[in-house]
Amino acid sequence: MTIIVPTDFSDTANNAARYAARMVNGTYDTTLVLFHVYDKSEDATQVAENLDLLKKDLAALVPVKMETRTEQSTDFINSLDRLARHLAAELIVMGITGKSKIEQVFFGSNTLKIAERNVCPVLIVPPAAQFTQLKNVALTSDFKDVAHSIPVVPIRKVLQLFQPSLHVVNVNSEHYVSLTEEFLAQRNQLTEMFQEFKPEFYFIGTYNVEEMIQTFVTDKNIDLLITVPRQRNIFSSLYKTSTTRKLAYESPVPILAAHE
Template sequence: MKSMLILTDFSEAALRAAEYACELVDTLQIRRIVLYHAYQTVVGGTDLPIATAMNDQEIYLKSMEALGMMHDRLKSLVGQTVKIDMLAEDTSFLPDLLNQLCRKEAIDLIVMGVSGKSALEKLFMGNVTAQTLRSSEFPVLIVPQDTIIGRAIKGIVLTTDLKDFSTIPVTLLYQFLDAFPAEINVVNITTESEEKYSLETEESIKELHSVLEKYQPAFHYIKGEDIVPDILSFTEQHKASLIITVPKKHGFLSTIFHKSISKKLAYNSPVPLLSLPALH
């Protein structure tokens, strides 16, 4: 990996995500960071620039000034070998343009923070986060505001659906698992009503074991009705510091990114979430 895109609205949550991302620079062999601010994304009740209060040029200049301050703070964390670029754009809705931006800037990883300061912010960020994860063609790292900075990734929880193994981006998954020499727990949660696996699912289980064999993971097949709480409980019990998942528009774990459930995952867990784009 070479380039990382850090989304920022200049909030404390965004700064924490940026600082966390900087700690991964050497591990992921990042040589370029792009700090990005969509300055027309307006949320009432926050300190974000409001379009009606000033003209577009003034908003742009204020955005670049804030990016410059963030640049200086992060530069001290990554050193001189990592280039930090700044980009502020007038865009009405970020997820729609994110893939285009990443292709243009040759981005390998998107980083964004989440917090829960107010109900309105939760609603807005929950929607933006969920839609970014669903639509992104690139890996997205979601960093909760309470994430501890300076703690190495020693435990990973990898969630799977088993129903369509072909959607797992194996090569991309290998890149991250190779970068983080951590204990890996592979988790699949099925509902109590599912008495047994289908032949297709059993075949997917065999493929998954074969693909991940070199990492010597532990496999866990758990019965449960509340997917997100069960994943978070498992993560806490095993003291994992990263959750990796492959969200899809339909199927297991797609409900994680439904508005109400995504809030639970994004705002209640101190553990970062790495979302890998599913293959089609």
């Protein structure tokens, strides 16, 4: 497995790199690629030295295979997109921080933009997150055409690394006493898709989706939240959708964005 960890050497990026290193500790055939995009104002030699220093710091934490890559460019997103496709990366790990609008524009936008590109799953790491274990993973689903909308292969690859308990949650204002036949059929399909993880299902009726998901994460001791952005859904209007901002910026646990 190839995992790209972009860095600008900030505290947020360094924390995401530490999370990634600890996450893959003990796994086989996994390589972390530390990647920095720099412009003409930066010295290429200094950039290489900073990357090597980060690599040494991570190696002191855990034994993990690592490579470093740099590119001079003014377009970080396109550079990261090209590298991910060239390496056939299976995951990108990035930090995110900032609850003020200014911080969100300068620190958070790149993380959300690369998630929108759908080149591979993106693990969004909150600034205070520290990897300890992945025992409980929550998968959010709208239970609509799950056979085609849920990217089973990339999600299973992550789950197989840790063998966690899988909690599938649907938050919907239209849930009443019993589930419709359609919801039951979709649940059966999801059970079959992830049968080795023995998924448990939760159907919650509420209008406040993001708040209920946060409560669910806390109540169930969730270590990782998996979302499946649709092209005209969660990431389609990055700065207009309050649910997106709240999930990405306020989640206490990392979010794995895996596109359909």
